Amino acid sequence: MCTVCGCHDGPTIDGKAQAHGHDHSHSHGHSHSHSHDHSHDHHHYGHGAAGVSVPGLSQTRLIEIETGILSKNDAYATANRRVLTALECFAVNLVSSPGSGKTTLLCKTIEALGTQPLAVIEGDQQTSNDALRIRATGARAVQVNTGKGCHLDGHMVGHAMDDLRLARESLLFIENVGNLVCPAAFDLGEDAKVAILSVTEGEDKPLKYPDMFTAAKLAILNKIDLAPYCDADLHAYEANLKRVNPDITILRVSARTGEGMDAWLAWLRAGLAAKARP
Numbered sequence: 001m002c003t004v005c006g007c008h009d010g011p012t013i014d015g016k017a018q019a020h021g022h023d024h025s026h027s028h029g030h031s032h033s034h035s036h037d038h039s040h041d042h043h044h045y046g047h048g049a050a051g052v053s054v055p056g057l058s059q060t061r062l063i064e065i066e067t068g069i070l071s072k073n074d075a076y077a078t079a080n081r082r083v084l085t086a087l088e089c090f091a092v093n094l095v096s097s098p099g100s101g102k103t104t105l106l107c108k109t110i111e112a113l114g115t116q117p118l119a120v121i122e123g124d125q126q127t128s129n130d131a132l133r134i135r136a137t138g139a140r141a142v143q144v145n146t147g148k149g150c151h152l153d154g155h156m157v158g159h160a161m162d163d164l165r166l167a168r169e170s171l172l173f174i175e176n177v178g179n180l181v182c183p184a185a186f187d188l189g190e191d192a193k194v195a196i197l198s199v200t201e202g203e204d205k206p207l208k209y210p211d212m213f214t215a216a217k218l219a220i221l222n223k224i225d226l227a228p229y230c231d232a233d234l235h236a237y238e239a240n241l242k243r244v245n246p247d248i249t250i251l252r253v254s255a256r257t258g259e260g261m262d263a264w265l266a267w268l269r270a271g272l273a274a275k276a277r278p
């Protein structure tokens with residue numbers, strides 16, 4: 001049970017409960033702020049050494065819990081990474097808020113990649129909608145439903161990878177649960193987190209959710225076809241992304257019109273080539 005956001009176990013893969021549960025009680029950074037014109041003593045969530053405040057739990061205990069959860073996750077992620085390296089697979093973890101266009105981009109990417117071997121792991125709290133959308137392109141996909149969970153973890157992805165029986169030199173796309181907070185903290189064994197930020201979300205989102213954009217190697221600024229209709233300032237999006245992560249690569253894309261897709265496909269192909277053993 002998550003001490004902060006209430007998410008807990010109960011994941012299924014293609015509707016089936018996972019073969020064995022794992023005790024997964026984690027705590028991760030989560031803060032809120034509120035304006036008030038009165039003064040009293042109270043917690044400001046997100047303050048303190050643990051970066052979070054939970055009534056009844058000390059900062060030391062919170063740090064112990066978080067460290068335990070993340071180190072367990074890291075062990076699963078390391079095992080996944082070993083499998084991916086042995087298979088010379090390039091894996092990307094697509095992270096974003098809900099509705100930024102992850103599944104649409106994936107479907108267009110799969111069509112554009114043609115015969116390139118690939119597979120997809122879909123993460124959502126409920127429904128198999130996205131796995132069905134991916135399978136409609138002819139690609140293999142498994143759906144992980146996280147139930148109350150707010151992110152995929154290394155253990156779920158390991159099971160899904162087993163189900164997919166990945167081909168050598170293939171691409172693995174992992175579409176994480178739509179959430180700009182929690183997935184940032186969880187390594188899945190991927191080669192890169194790719195943050196999708198659509199131009200309808202507001203230029204300040206990298207500043208509000210810096211962990212996600214710091215964790216990502218690549219940011220896709222999606223839905224640029226809509227930029228003229230929502231007064232989106234693409235330079236401001238890019239400046240804010242660079243402010244939280246000066247090393248981030250940014251690509252302007254429209255999954256709808258196909259603009260920018262070539263650069264994204266080139267980025268994927270370069271990643272795959274870099275995984276090949278000499």
Ligand SMILES: Nc1nc2c(ncn2[C@@H]2O[C@H](COP(=O)(O)OP(=O)(O)O)[C@@H](O)[C@H]2O)c(=O)[nH]1
Pocket residue numbers: 096097098099100101102103104105178222223224225226253254255256257
């Ligand atoms: N105009 C426009 N709409 C897009 C684009 N990409 C996705 N969408 C739309 O955004 C909505 C959410 O897309 P979806 O792929 O389900 O987002 P996800 O929740 O991140 O997987 C759908 O209505 C898509 O058709 C884009 O580049 N331009």
Ligand SMILES: [Mg+2]
Pocket residue numbers: 102103104130175
């Ligand atoms: Mg989706």
